[in-house]
Amino acid sequence: MSRHTKIVVTLGPAVATAEAIDGLVVAGMDVARLNFSHGDHETHRKLATFVREAAVRNGRAVAILQDIQGPKIRVGTFPGGVIRLERGDQVSLVAGMGLGDAERIEIGYPRLIDDVGVGSEVVLADGLVRMKVTERFRDRLVAEVTEGGLVGDHRGAAFPKADLQVSAVTEKDKVDLAFGRELEVDFVAASFVRSAADVERVHRLSGAPVIAKIELAAAFENLDAILAVADGVMVARGDLGVEMPLEQLPSVQKEILRRTNAAGLISVTATEMLESMIHSTRPTRAEVTDVATAVVEGTDAVMLSGETAIGDFPIETVAMMDRILVEADRPRSNHQTIGFLAGQVAYASATARAAVEAATDLGLGTIVAFTESGNTARLLSKYRPGAAIMAFSPEERTRRRMAIYRGVIPVAFDRLDSTDAMFDFADRYLAEHGVCAAGEGVVIVAGTPPNRSASTNLMKLQIIGE
Structure with a gap:
């Protein structure tokens, strides 16, 4: 598989x-x-x-x-590169990126005093150290450590639920x-x-x-x-x-x-x-x-x-x-259905949904998509078929972007001037590359006229070699 x-x-x-x-x-x-x-x-x-x-x-x-x-916010530096904070410690927090210690920590956010109020939680070192602000002064916050640990130079600082003014x-x-x-x-x-x-x-x-x-x-x-x-x-x-x-x-x-x-x-x-x-x-x-x-x-x-x-x-x-x-x-591990995009009624969405339903009902292992922009492959992917999606595109950038779509295998091909030529190409490619055997069925999704973006409107059931 x-x-x-x-x-x-x-x-x-x-x-x-x-x-x-x-x-x-x-x-x-x-x-x-x-x-x-x-x-x-x-x-x-x-x-x-x-x-x-x-x-x-x-x-x-x-x-x-x-x-x-x-805009990652980080603390400043410490003597020896690290400090240890214990539960119950009182710590002053000031805006800056300079040298601090276990009693005074500088944090690289200029609006620290303005945007972080009393009762706010402050989280350092990716959650290892937590503290709560108990007092706010003109030049500093005072916080009590609720979960202690080590904080090193330039570790991250977060302020859950605070409304920070950052770009x-x-x-x-x-x-x-x-x-x-x-x-x-x-x-x-x-x-x-x-x-x-x-x-x-x-x-x-x-x-x-x-x-x-x-x-x-x-x-x-x-x-x-x-x-x-x-x-x-x-x-x-x-x-x-x-x-x-x-x-x-x-x-x-x-x-x-x-x-x-x-x-x-x-x-x-x-x-x-x-x-x-x-x-x-x-x-x-x-x-x-x-x-x-x-x-x-x-x-x-x-x-x-x-x-x-x-x-x-x-x-x-x-x-x-x-x-x-x-x-x-494996299908037994995947409980998802193809009901995801019911609200999308464009021709491409309807065609993709029909293709996935046909492949599922007939137990087919391959869906072929001809696509300029990759949108057809994306739609097929989001209906989460058990079949592999062979996505043929003449555009290199489209093929690269399709690499992230679930179940999609991007394939290069040269533009053809008719849908019949595209169907014949798919038939030969699948047989020659061992994807499908003669007599095996596939679903093909394409658009007419061909070689145009957003033109997907056609689905065909095809038997390889016939």
Whole structure:
């Protein structure tokens, strides 16, 4: 059985060679993530070149996802690089990025005193340390530590439920997005968005499809508005788990995936999917179950972060993820139905739905889609068929972007001047590449007249070789 759920792989020092990235592509990488929180432009340019070259060598379509840093708020520095805070400690919080200590912590947010009030929770070091603001003065906040731990230089600071006046796009992000345009990245992941307006701003600056990272409580509260303007979402469980109680995270993940699928958009589940494989050749049983749960709940893709960027076994981790997903994608493991996009009544949506229903009713293993923009493949994907979707497109960028769609296998072909010629091409290709045997049935979706975007209006049941 072919794998339907896609694998997003974060690149970093552990895979910074052409040979390593070639290994990732062979192991199953569908999307390469460039994390602009780390590394310089020349490093990212080199990695992007390696990805494109490896994809060509291996006959694969691999997308590039640019993940911008966004307005991450961090603490300053400490003597020796780290401090220990104990429960009950009283700590002064001031705006700045200078040297602090266990009694006075500087936080890089200029409006700290204005926007964070008494009773607000302050979370440091990705949730390891928590405190509550007890007093507010003109030049500082005073907070009492409720959960102690270690805080190192430049660790993250979060303020759940506080209404911070921050821009979703920093000056650094603007420079990075311009560089992303130069690289012709296929997607941009927008970090720390709070509203639909934040997503729209990233899209205007990048020009690429935007995947909104849902990592703030405000983003979850505004999810429907964000879904109306985004091309997809990422369930960024790391920061999201800081913004809300950990025990709520599973139900929040399920709800985000449900609503994203209902909107017909891309969904990516991220953070600590196979975290133990940073230093181990095997994942934990809980991690395997976590991955499978995300698949059952409807994710299109899962993302590896530190496992591949800095891990000891990056290629082995991708290969393991591939094996887990093949099993999780089996029909018995997937309770999703094809009722997602009932509200979309355009010709392309209706044709895609009919194609999936036909393939399901007839037990066919392959759906063929001819597409200029990739929209037909996206619609077929969101109806979540058990069949593989062979998506033929003459556009290289379209093929790369389709690499993230669940169940879609992008294939290059030259434009043909009639639908009959397209049907004949599909018949020959499927037979010659061993996708289908003679006498096997397939569903073909196309548009007439051919070679036009948004023209999908035709479905055909075809027997290979006849």
